[in-house]
Amino acid sequence: MLPTIAREGDVVVMIDQRKLPAQEVYVRCKTAPQVARAIKSMVIRGAPAIGVAAAWGIALGMRRSAATGTQKFAAEFQKTCDLIAATRPTAVNLFWAIERMKQSFGTGAQAGESVDQIKDRLDREAQMIHDEDVASCRAMGAFGADVVPEDARILTHCNAGALATAGYGTALGVIRGAVEKGKRVAVFADETRPFLQGARLTAWELMRDGIDTTIITDNMSASLMAQAKVNFVVVGADRIAANGDTANKIGTYGVAVLAREHNIPFYVAAPLSTIDLRTLEGSHIPIEERNAREVTHVGSSQVAPTGAKVWNPAFDVTPHRFIAGIITERGIFRAPYTESLKQAFETETATPR
Numbered sequence: 584m585l586p587t588i589a590r591e592g593d594v595v596v597m598i599d600q601r602k603l604p605a606q607e608v609y610v611r612c613k614t615a616p617q618v619a620r621a622i623k624s625m626v627i628r629g630a631p632a633i634g635v636a637a638a639w640g641i642a643l644g645m646r647r648s649a650a651t652g653t654q655k656f657a658a659e660f661q662k663t664c665d666l667i668a669a670t671r672p673t674a675v676n677l678f679w680a681i682e683r684m685k686q687s688f689g690t691g692a693q694a695g696e697s698v699d700q701i702k703d704r705l706d707r708e709a710q711m712i713h714d715e716d717v718a719s720c721r722a723m724g725a726f727g728a729d730v731v732p733e734d735a736r737i738l739t740h741c742n743a744g745a746l747a748t749a750g751y752g753t754a755l756g757v758i759r760g761a762v763e764k765g766k767r768v769a770v771f772a773d774e775t776r777p778f779l780q781g782a783r784l785t786a787w788e789l790m791r792d793g794i795d796t797t798i799i800t801d802n803m804s805a806s807l808m809a810q811a812k813v814n815f816v817v818v819g820a821d822r823i824a825a826n827g828d829t830a831n832k833i834g835t836y837g838v839a840v841l842a843r844e845h846n847i848p849f850y851v852a853a854p855l856s857t858i859d860l861r862t863l864e865g866s867h868i869p870i871e872e873r874n875a876r877e878v879t880h881v882g883s884s885q886v887a888p889t890g891a892k893v894w895n896p897a898f899d900v901t902p903h904r905f906i907a908g909i910i911t912e913r914g915i916f917r918a919p920y921t922e923s924l925k926q927a928f929e930t931e932t933a934t935p936r
């Protein structure tokens with residue numbers, strides 16, 4: 584499995600996703616600020632992977648703390664959490680992971696644990712978040728595989744693969760699950776301007792697995808669908824509101840509208856850590872705006888006039904009415920999402936609908 588992120592002794596190692604596929608190089612983070620920079624600069628990206636990196640960043644930061652008293656240690660912990668929280672605003676997995684680390688810290692502090700014991704507990708919590716993410720992806724893959732057509736021609740947008748998680752992937756996990764179940768699968772990967780996660784990362788990942796992959800530029804999907812060359816769409820998510828509205832990579836909304844027009848089922852695959860019941864609808868999801876340079880340049884080449892105005896939102900919101908189902912580690916949930924998503928959290932064994 585692809586080594587997206589790993590803890591090795593007192594460092595966190597990440598494959599540098601800005602450099603793929605041209606170079607396979609690894610970034611070694613020794614401090615929490617280094618992990619925060621890695622998240623912000625997209626060394627590591629993809630909602631679940633960002634959550635895992637956040638947890639490791641906090642554990643690493645606190646492991647290096649020189650504080651001996653619990654009060655000073657608690658103050659440093661809060662500062663570290665704030666630093667990590669200020670990296671990227673849209674993927675709710677980041678805030679979910681910070682919350683888990685805070686809860687773990689609180690449990691240790693309440694039990695009167697020493698600074699060293701709390702450091703160990705934070706390490707264990709980060710490892711749990713990491714391992715649970717891989718397990719969730721595998722479960723999503725198994726559930727999602729059932730709704731993939733026998734002879735599937737799947738369109739996906741951005742990269743929701745092993746690189747975007749601790750391993751296996753969400754949308755690409757569903758694709759891998761279908762392949763493991765013996766379905767015939769061909770994938771179309773949207774290039775995904777401006778950061779090119781589809782062309783650079785999804786194609787790289789799937790080709791390594793020997794899965795038939797064709798790259799298209801983002802403006803080609805309408806034609807592809809009109810020619811009946813796609814019969815299933817699956818994407819990941821950065822934040823799913825309580826009513827099912829889904830924030831994902833910019834361009835996802837357009838793909839969903841096109842899929843509806845061509846009667847192609849459009850599925851979202853995401854772990855429960857991406858579902859934010861506190862955000863009632865998509866219009867309340869904060870959307871990150873990124874640097875103009877991502878639009879004016881391709882790699883190091885400038886493709887727009889110097890000084891041109893740029894709008895560069897990293898995500899858009901797909902209204903829930905376009906979504907055929909949300910594939911999670913607890914099954915596939917369908918409209919009305921306000922009820923089904925709440926139910927997903929209520930029981931460990933929610934029956935897939």
Ligand code: MRU
Nearest residue numbers: 628629630741743747819820832
């Ligand atoms: O800006 P990115 O690359 O972090 O955006 C990633 C996406 O939009 C993914 O589709 C989403 O995080 C799901 S990843 C399993």
